[in-house]
Amino acid sequence: MNLLLIESPGKIKKLSQILGSGWQVKASMGHVRELANDGEDALGFDLIGDRVKCRYTVRSDRAQKTIADLRQAVARADTVYIATDPDREGETIGWHLAHELHLRRPYRVTYTEITPAAVRRAIAQPRHLDRDLVAAGRARDCLDKLVGYKGSKHVVWALKIGAKSMGRVQSATLHLLCQREAEIQAFVPQDYWSCWVEYAEGFKAFYRGDANATDDESKEPDEAEDRTKQAPESQKVLSQSEADRIVAIARREPHQVLRIDKRKTSQSPPPPFITSTLQQAAGAKLRLSPDKTMKVAQALYEAGHITYMRTDSISLSAEFQAAVRDYLQQHDPSNVPDKVTRYRSKGNAQEAHEAIRPTHVTRTPEALAREVSREEGQLYQLIWNRAVASQCRPAQLAKTRILSQSGPLFWEARGQVVTFAGYTKYWNNISEDTRLPNIEARQNLTCKRAGADKKRTQPPPRYSEPKLVQLMERKGIGRPSTYSPTIKTLKERKYVSLTKGKLQPTGLGMELDGVLAKVLPDLIEANFTAKMERDLDAIADGKLNWESYLTGWNRDYFYPALIKAKQEIKQFVPTRVSEQKSGHRSAVKTEATEVVCPQCKRFMTKVFSRSPKLKADHFLSCSDREGGCGTVMFLNVATLQYELPYSQQKPDPTKLSEHPCPQCGQPLERHEYTREGQQKVMLRCSNPKTRRDKCKEVAFFKTKTGNWWSPKWGELGTPTAKTAKKTPRKQRRTSRGRSK
Structure with a gap:
């Protein structure tokens, strides 16, 4: 009996069908071991000289049961093959399995598609675990824990602002978002005017200050951008008077064609x-988050429909290229190129992998749609179309530029026509055609209208999730397997929020990044993080010893940087020391503020406190000033806003509904909240005094039909508050009956 060890149980059925009798397929359910949480700062490893002594422990009770089951399967097997995922993480998981299952030199097989040919070819050509890939995986684990655990404990937690963690990739990514947010906040909008003329001959031209001036033609949109072509504009005119002058000349002076430029391209x-471009395209075209994209792609891979979806290589196998060529010759012969199109990956790509592609080009999206879910079918269509398009002929374009003149002014019109669709039949990333009329040089033109549109410069946009993935890839931050988890962590830590499809740093995220930029500036810079990724690549290539690298990096950079940061962090944390004792009480340090008391309108005082009940290191009080009313306010670390105690918060009258609370009869209020990056709304009791106990289960959610429904109270009716207050139990039974 042969035993094949894989990661995901979703592949067992498919692989068992391929391998047939004489084989048993078992899944490790992902990682089975991890670094222990012991030793200094719970790192689970010690740095001794130029050596790294790691202590590993079984990850969970479930992992312990999985290991016990796998040991029994190993005892019954004649030969064991490790077929974890074909990347560094998969190689490291295989190494952990070999240790836990006491396998001396197990066979290692890798394949990038779950098809009979690929799996059997891998089984026929086994190898042993790659020590260099395992070393790179172990180095990454130790490096991430070293930065994450020590940085979080000694820097982030010391701030006491509610931040939970920092990380090698996480903090560098947050810094990119905060840098863009700072640009947006510093942006000063400027008014300008776009001047134009509309000709009776059937086209529109825009003002150019110089006959030889050539604006850059609009670039083709990338994966994360919409294909809609932005409206053309003239050379910016910076005053109303100048715009009026230009329009007056355009209306007064005759117009003539000065030059016509035509070219074919x-x-x-x-x-x-690759992983990043798939996430970008799925976000732009299907509105899928990177995390959701990878889950759908995983299902397609496990079902044998696509190749492995974590890759940074754009190469394709010769067999697949030949298959696409045959497909095109049968179905689209005019699109067969003269020679096979090959692509060169960037320097740090893992060339052992292929790009993401369908396993069989003959399995068209239409044929597969009946076998998979709607989202899987849509994502497969993107993958199939892109892979086929990559092997087609180029698109042919005819571009035209008309330059006209009126008095001293010059006007320009641009047109673009696709003369041969080529690859765009499958993947259209070329803007809509703009046809210009057939006119001749020196031809007189008739100005129908002339005008100037007032506009305002816009700040740089915030990044969408797919756009951030593109930026991370371009900056060299992280690797294909880390893009999606990093963004997910930033949202879970409440360092960023998803607003109208764009990632915006929260007050907490901005504050944390501001401190890290002062105390650990190198660690959050993209170039610094990218250098670390290149070092890990060198380890994977056998060019660098992982233990020497890690101990040297800690000794030469991180340890002294962390010591310095621990000293500097004190300036960001208010000193909370007791002043001279007065009687039996210690005078607490306070500071004056300009925060106005919501009750008596006096300025409040900041009072520093070590109380473990506080999420910050202080609160505001109105009792330390003459005539103060005694009101206190606490800092909401998520919004960085001061709020009254929960029981004293008054409901916002604009958010009150006409529906009564089924428990106490008070009006229900609309409450907006964020879950998994999505803005949601619910109805809850508006009485803060009962909301946490008596009415804590009162929660109504919006259904697809537009009604409000509660798991406990059923569908929300429209009784009066008086009735609801008198008969809450009866209403509850009625609601439950309806929900059934």
Whole structure:
């Protein structure tokens, strides 16, 4: 009996069908071991000289049961093959399995697609675990824990602002978002005018200050951008008076064609998908988050429909390229290129992998749609179209530029026509055609209208999730397997929020990044993090010893940087020391503020406190000033706003509904909240005094039909508050009956 060890149980059925009798397929359910949480700062490893002594422990009770089951399967097997995922993480998981299952030199097999040919070819050509890949995986684990655990404990937690963690990739990514937010906040909008003329000959031209001036033609949109072409504009005119002068000349002076420039050009097809470009395209076209994209792609991979979805290589196998060529010759012969199109990956790509592609080009999206879910079918269609497009002929374009003149002014019109669709039949990333009329040089033109549109410069946009993935890849931050988890962590830590599809740093995220930029500036810079990724690549290539690298990096940079940061962090944390004792009480340190008391309108005082009940290190009080009313306010660390105690908060009258609380009869209020990055709304009791006990189960959620429904109270009716207050139990039974 042969035993094949894999990661995901979702692949067992497919692989068992391929391998047939004489084989048993078992899943490790992902990682089975991890670094222990012991030793200095719970790192689970010690740095001794130029050696790293790691202590590993079984990850969970479930992992312990999985290991026991796998040991029994190993005892019954004649030969054991480890077929964890074909990347560094998969190699490291295989190494952990070998240790826990006491396998001396197990066979290691890898495949990037779950098809009979690929799996059997891998089984026929086994190898042993790659020590260099395992070393790179172990180095990454230790490096991430070293930065995450020590940085979080000695820097982040010391701030006492509610931040929970920092991380090697996490903090560098947050810094990119905060840098863009700072640009947006510093942006000063400027008014300008776009001047134009509309000709009776059937086209529109825009003002150019110089006959030889050539604005850059609009670039083709990338994966994370919408294909809609932005409206053309003239050279910016910075005053109303100048715009009026230009328009007056345009209306007064005759117009004539000065020059017509025509040229033919071609647009090459884009390469097939890698992890980052798949996430970008799925976000732009399907509105899927990176995390959701990878879950759907995982299902397609496990079902044998696509190749492995965590890759940064754009290369395709010769067999697949030949299959696409055959497919095109049968179905689209005019799109067969003269020679096979090949792409060169960037320097740090893992060339052992292929790009993301369908396992069989003959399995079209239409044929597969009946076998998979709607989201899986849509994502597969993107992957199939992109892979086929990459092997097609270039698109042919005819571009035209008309330059006209009126008095001393010059006007320009641009047109673009696709003369041969080529690859765009499958992947259209070329803007809509703009046809210009057939006119001749020196031809007189008739100005129908002339005008100037007032506009305002816009700040740089915030990043969408797919756009951030693109930026992370370009900056060299992280690797394909880390893009999605990093963004997910930033949202879970409440360092960023998703607002109208864009990632915006919260007050907490901005404050944390501001401190890290002062005390650990190198660690959050993209170039610094990218250098660490290149070092891990060198370890994977066998060019660098992982233990020497990690101990040297800690000795030469991180340890002294952390010591310095621990000293500097004190300036960001208010000193809470007792002053001279007065009687039996210690005078507490206070500071004056300009926060106005919501009750008596006097300025409140900041009172520093070590109370473990506080999420910050202080609160505001109105009792330390003459005539103060005694009101206190606490800092909400998520919003960085001061709030009254929960029981004293008054409901916002604009958020009150006409529905009564089924428990106490008070009006229900609309409450907006964020879950998994999505803005949601619910109805809850508006009485803060009962909301946490008597009415804590009162929660109504919006259904697809637009009604309000509660798991306990059923569908929300429209009784009067008086009735609801008198008969809450009866209403509860009625609601429960309806929900059934």
